[in-house]
Amino acid sequence: MLINVCNLNNNHELSTTEMNGQFVQSQLQIASLLKMETTSTDQKEFICKCRELYKDNKTQLHFVDEFER
Structure with a gap:
């Protein structure tokens, strides 16, 4: 299972809100994976x-x- 936690492509075209949303999503994915037994x-x-x-x-x-x- 591959999970892309950071998309470096076209970040210069994203607003701060969009980048923050991506960051929060990646943090939630990591937290969920860490909680899995x-x-x-x-x-x-x-x-x-x-x-x-x-x-x-x-x-x-x-x-x-x-x-x-």
Whole structure:
């Protein structure tokens, strides 16, 4: 599951109100995700997905290894 928490495209065309709305929405998404209960299976699935996604990127795989520990 990918969640875009920051849209850097065309921010110069947004009003302060629109940017504040996007910020509040991203903060609510983060808060909701942090409140969700997880299981060890969830973490294993996430790690497998990350390894699959970054299979050709040794730097990112190193971060995945660190996260797994």
